[in-house]
Ligand SMILES: CSC[C@H]1O[C@H](OP(=O)(O)O)[C@H](O)[C@@H]1O
């Protein structure tokens with residue numbers, strides 16, 4: 001089994017992490033395009049770490065233009081085993097207040113304009129995302145948040161919207177009342193689906209900045225207010241991340257939920273019908289089951 005390597009994808013307001021030993025920003029190339037930015041690597045408490053700012057340093061990429069496939073492929077190529085997303089989100093629940101964190105365990109995917117799979121013509125695969133996050137990793141995130149004194153909610157459904165505009169009042173009410181969602185953001189899909197295809201454990205820490213537009217006492221989403229809450233949340237997130245190496249440990253265990261074996265029975269295309277060009281691009285994501293095509 002490989003050693004643990006924790007990959008952190010930082011969302012809005014989270015453009016670096018602190019305290020890495022041997023810290024180095026590394027350009028990592030991917031077979032699926034250019035990642036959002038270079039990746040900050042190093043070690044923390046004896047555990048290998050990799051940090052990637054989802055929108056790039058300086059926040060240059062929108063939720064729709066972030067290269068989700070390149071990001072996950074690049075993390076996999078580096079040797080990442082566990083991916084933690086830290087993201088800003090709006091809340092649909094009175095009890096989930098701005099400044100609170102939610103360890104998300106379900107998603108409703110309403111994104112429409114993003115490449116959402118590594119597979120396709122020439123190599124068709126269908127993975128299960130019934131349980132789209134890794135419970136072992138999510139539990140570690142919740143424990144880290146609690147130890148950090150963060151008000152954290154274990155479990156919640158994240159509505160992933162295309163954006164970049166925020167929701168209408170009617171949408172906000174529908175997501176909350178009819179669809180039972182807890183939080184809303186623009187980036188965790190297709191990221192979570194791609195992590196599953198790449199056999200990476202994935203957990204999402206959603207950091208609440210606002211009540212979206214449904215709340216009668218809070219009115220519309222206001223970016224100035226979001227940014228004010230966002231930077232406080234980002235400080236807390238860095239504290240949470242610093243506790244993860246101690247909770248996960250350097251020696252990687254087989255995932256008890258099977259995230260690291262998601263492709264075992266997923267590929268349908270007959271070996272002789274597979275497209276060699278696509279198979280070559282899948283060397284990192286699916287090399288375990290396809291047989292590696294490069295070193
Ligand atoms: C800052 S408001 C909207 C923006 O913030 C979230 O980004 P991320 O998930 O990367 O933290 C949200 O999804 C939107 O992209």
Ligand SMILES: Nc1ncnc2[nH]cnc12
Nearest residue numbers: 088089090184185186212
């Ligand atoms: N209300 C909201 N809707 C979508 N994405 C968000 N990110 C932060 N707040 C959000």
